[in-house]
Amino acid sequence: MSDMGTTSIEDSERQARAWLVHLTSGTATREDAEAFRRWCLSDEGHAEAFARTRRMWEDLGPAIARHDRPERSERVPPRHGVRMGRRMFLATAVGAAIAALFVGRHGMDLGVGGGDASRVRTAVGEQRRLEVVPGVTVEMNTATDIGLRGSGEAVTGMRLRGGEAVVRVDASRKAPFVVEIADARVVSVPGSSVAVRCIDSESAVTCLDGEAILSVGSTKTRVKPAQQVAFDDGGVAAAVAVNTDTALAWRNRVLIYDNQPLADVVADINRYRPGRIVITDRTLGERRVHARFTLDQMADVATLIEDAYGAHATHLPGGWVLLS
Known part of the structure; x- marks a missing residue:
């Protein structure tokens, strides 16, 4: 998905919806994450439009969950197949797409791959x-x-x-x-x-x-x-x-950041966890960071950043997190 320009509030809203759909589709790539970040930072109207769209997405969750879960008094006849809730459906689709993308790029064997005994690889988060x-x-x-x-x-x-x-x-x-x-x-x-x-x-x-x-x-x-x-x-x-x-603190399963911009810290952290953390606010990304994380904290690192810097985190399927 390429960068998008803007000419009006309506265009910003439309583009924001398109970005949200794409980021939750399971086909978003690292390049898309960078393009999305540039789009958010290129115009204040873009970030505001996406914030509104994101809030709408979050608000829809409980409503759709209630719709997917009928009242106990209602007797709904069984249907063929299983109806999944909005988040479960997205998570399943994104997970499958990411798995397919990973296998396509790296092969099933995450050690010596592709039948080539001279090639050795580690997976995301793996050390060897x-x-x-x-x-x-x-x-x-x-x-x-x-x-x-x-x-x-x-x-x-x-x-x-x-x-x-x-x-x-x-x-x-x-x-x-x-x-x-x-x-x-x-x-x-x-x-x-x-x-x-x-x-x-x-x-x-x-x-x-x-x-x-x-x-x-x-x-x-x-x-x-x-x-x-x-x-x-x-x-x-x-x-x-x-x-x-x-x-080289990573050799001891530790990441140390000394007076580095949060945007650079997040870019480095993204190498250790599945999905992507994307900063959508320029000021937040420029904040200087003194931090120490262990690799065992990678699953919760977005929440730790949210608490430490007062950011708002939107968690999407597939390990994607938007920080603003």
Whole structure:
């Protein structure tokens, strides 16, 4: 569903209804969530129209539930099939559509998928640790996809297709281990631990121990402990100092945010839970956040944000939550 413009109150109301129907249809994607967020923020009338539509949607729930549940005194003859309430119907439809979408994108096997023994993936919210070759251990975070590279029977490296992972190379290993990210190569020397990340076309390398060499085109950058180098299609940024305990807290099943915009925090949290949390209010999204969540709190994180920042949350089927 693409971005929508607006020319009148009637148009805003119509577009708001269309967005609500689409978001509860079970076919909404991550791109749709971003398009919806931009639509809400592009015009105050859009957000107001959607708020009215959302309230109407919420108010209809009890009324339809009463309609679906006849009074005890009424004797309604049995009908063929089962009549589902509004929310149950939407939840079932959305759940099935999301499941189909997930299987279509990732395959049924959430570990080694597609019959390719060299490809390893984690599902949303899943973390995994494995020894890809003697002397090389990889810790995979949520929604991460890697492919092993080698020569003959020997594994010499891997490609990070998406997500993030920590690669530890034992000091006893004689050869370095190469990680490919987009058009870049990261060479981890024996005795090093390196975190690699590739999310939304933005990549980064963080060194924990030892050192790593990042090669992007003809540019080579030496990454030392507690340093991070980010890069994308626009080039390579300068190395910056980072607190690795904070940046890689996910290894302990914790997420730590220090003075970050709520919009960025929500975007990161969305990687750990099914569905999407969408902020529809610009001011709310710009609020700075100091927070610490455990991965066990992901099911309730929208409610925690709602309580902490006075936001209003609308919970839709399929794990979608609108914050305003």
